Amino acid sequence: MNKKNLICFLLLILIVGVYYSYQKDDDVSNSPSNANQSEMPIYQSDDMVTNIYDLSGNLVYKIESGKVKHFDTNNNTDFDLPNVTLYAQDHAATWNIKAKRATLTNDKLIYLYQDVTLTNLMPDSQLQQVITDNAEVDLTTQIVTSKDPVKIRGIGFFSTGVGLVGNLREKTANILENVKTFYNSEAQ
Template identity: 55%
Template structure:
């Protein structure tokens, strides 16, 4: 082999090495894309939201320790939601607590874990609803649950499975295995009724 051939071979090896080096460099510059559909569009700690009806009347307030909004689903997730519903006279009607909740685009509120719906109106016979999971339609204020439910009222407590109620009309029906205990001032012991 002569000198010219060796120089050509070394030159070819050098060009190939530069080509592969630049190719490696270019592939390492590629930025990975992140799937934003599973990420919240916004999130906040300790947030208060006030919602008004189309006539400008206060409808409800939600306070939560953490809020995340997902644009692709339209769902808003709340940690430790504290919700207050109002009537047309702007009087507090219901105070709702849960460990977490999801509000959908169509105003369905899914409450999870340690759900308490406390009636704020003093003249109502229905005082409190307790369950693990409940769904509240914030437009109609219809509440449902498929779990064990306890309803507390003036001089009575009812337990059972499943719930269908209307917070606006202050009614609630337990659907299965209903047991009601009445407490009267003259009787000390609870008397169960089926």
């Protein structure tokens, strides 16, 4: 090979190397990093309704949401504007739960964030509504807990305080601290 062909050949290799180097850089900049990829949902949906049934085919709960994202790394599902309806074994809707955001874990715990409202759908129940900032509901046992300020409304009473432990199946709610209760009051 003469000197001129050798220079052309080396120049061609340099050009191809630079071209592939820029292509690789573009691919890296256009694709998310591995750290970001773990934070990306494996699926997402708008205006989704999810019905969960027991082994007998009875509806246990329904979750409606404006936006849903499911993450494979922790197996959690995030909801924007969740609207959860719980059902009794007789197929009657018993509770409606709303919040601005929620996270459902693999072990059926739903963490509710911002403006949480639990409304009893059974008209003859003493306990009618629970309002708090954040709460956790075990969808299997229907135990609800909160560490935040709480308001409870019922037939003929209104209570406020801090912290909550309740059982939605049994229609009970206990405020843990600083309890103030007003009877026969329409106070909000």
